[in-house]
Amino acid sequence: MHEVSIATALVEQVRRHIPAGRKLIGIKIEAGPFQSIDPEAMDMAWVSVIDATELEGAKLFLTTLPYQMTCPKCARKWESADAFEKCTCGSQEAVPSGSSELRLVSMEVEDEANVEAGRY
Amino acid sequence: MQVQVVENILKLNDELAGMNRQALRKSGVFTIDLLGGPGCGKTTLVERTVEMLSSEMKIAVIVGDLTTARDAERIAKFCPQTVQVNTGKGCHLEAHHVRQAMGKIDFSGVDLLIVENVGNLVCPVGFDLGQDVKVTMFCTTEGVDKPAKYPYAVDAADVVLLNKMDLLQYVQFEIEQFRSDVKRLKPAVEIIECSALKGDAGMKRWTGWIKERMAARK
Ligand SMILES: Nc1nc2c(ncn2[C@@H]2O[C@H](COP(=O)(O)OP(=O)(O)OP(=O)(O)O)[C@@H](O)[C@H]2O)c(=O)[nH]1
Ligand SMILES: [Mg+2]
Ligand SMILES: [Zn+2]
Numbered sequence: 223m224h225e226v227s228i229a230t231a232l233v234e235q236v237r238r239h240i241p242a243g244r245k246l247i248g249i250k251i252e253a254g255p256f257q258s259i260d261p262e263a264m265d266m267a268w269v270s271v272i273d274a275t276e277l278e279g280a281k282l283f284l285t286t287l288p289y290q291m292t293c294p295k296c297a298r299k300w301e302s303a304d305a306f307e308k309c310t311c312g313s314q315e316a317v318p319s320g321s322s323e324l325r326l327v328s329m330e331v332e333d334e335a336n337v338e339a340g341r342y
Numbered sequence: 343m344q345v346q347v348v349e350n351i352l353k354l355n356d357e358l359a360g361m362n363r364q365a366l367r368k369s370g371v372f373t374i375d376l377l378g379g380p381g382c383g384k385t386t387l388v389e390r391t392v393e394m395l396s397s398e399m400k401i402a403v404i405v406g407d408l409t410t411a412r413d414a415e416r417i418a419k420f421c422p423q424t425v426q427v428n429t430g431k432g433c434h435l436e437a438h439h440v441r442q443a444m445g446k447i448d449f450s451g452v453d454l455l456i457v458e459n460v461g462n463l464v465c466p467v468g469f470d471l472g473q474d475v476k477v478t479m480f481c482t483t484e485g486v487d488k489p490a491k492y493p494y495a496v497d498a499a500d501v502v503l504l505n506k507m508d509l510l511q512y513v514q515f516e517i518e519q520f521r522s523d524v525k526r527l528k529p530a531v532e533i534i535e536c537s538a539l540k541g542d543a544g545m546k547r548w549t550g551w552i553k554e555r556m557a558a559r560k
Binding site: 224226227228231232234235239240241244251256257258305306315316317318321322324325326327328329330331332333 | 343344345346347348349350351352353354355431432433434436464465467468469490492493494497498523526527529
């Protein structure tokens with residue numbers, strides 16, 4: 223459900239960063255696994271908030287980052303989508319961390335400045 | 343053409359939350375963001391907490407729900423400075439909701455502000471409101487797997503409450519499993535087991551925890 227709030231915040235953010243007169247083609251965002259973002263819900267939210275705006279048609283690419291796991295028994299470090307994954311040494315006590323990022327990474331915009339009337 | 347940005351998406355919310363935090367601290371108010379699943383007992387906890395602490399300090403409450411003013415009506419019986427926020431379609435409180443609600447509160451002499459978030463273990467977690475501490479509440483009737491299923495709610499918590507301890511004997515709830523899941527996600531976090539309805543020893547620990555934190559900040 224918080225996907226709608228995130229999409230709304232994204233629109234504001236894109237408008238602050240987009241070079242004047244350029245049309246947005248797509249954006250890349252990154253989310254830590256703690257954010258529990260459902261990719262489909264995120265996509266739907268994005269499409270609905272940009273509907274009938276100058277951003278309409280722009281694609282959203284979401285990368286969900288893995289948990290950074292550290293095993294207290296054998297000190298092994300690895301990445302996992304599951305916060306409770308067992309270590310290969312058998313330990314069930316690995317600690318997940320670094321996982322609540324939520325950021326706009328980059329935007330793809332049209333190369334030529336768009337001077338078409340009505341678009342900007 | 344690619345434009346590199348790399349910026350927190352919730353930047354504006356975070357900035358507004360920072361302003362709330364500054365204003366609240368300046369007024370000497372300690373602020374709690376209380377979150378937990380629907381019906382875990384947040385409003386009951388607020389009622390009892392106000393009842394237990396109101397002889398020692400002045401308290402204000404902001405309560406968020408999608409709709410209705412029912413929680414505020416309940417809490418207002420114990421606390422005259424209660425403001426209901428209806429989020430409509432929004433599944434969590436954001437900094438601007440709290441900012442608006444703050445405008446309806448007279449903070450002179452207020453020591454403690456409790457913000458009851460919308461019942462939800464996912465969405466409220468990432469939205470800073472300007473609080474001093476985040477409190478995540480679970481309860482014995484929602485099943486023992488909730489910390490494991492909602493790890494962010496544990497990770498973000500300054501203290502974890504396990505409510506409805508009076509019902510523990512009637513439900514299947516392996517409390518050791520609960521404790522070890524919470525500890526694994528956040529080894530240093532304190533777990534307070536309580537019954538907000540009965541006002542048990544756990545509730546004394548909870549109000550004690552609040553007072554300790556308030557004292558530590560002064
Ligand atoms: N047995 C028992 N019942 C409780 C306890 N705390 C709350 N309840 C009951 O649980 C139900 C829900 O309590 P609320 O305080 O309204 O829960 P809430 O988290 O505020 O609910 P929402 O705001 O709707 O998400 C009520 O019937 C309460 O009386 C408790 O410690 N023990
Ligand atoms: Mg409530
Ligand atoms: Zn290991």
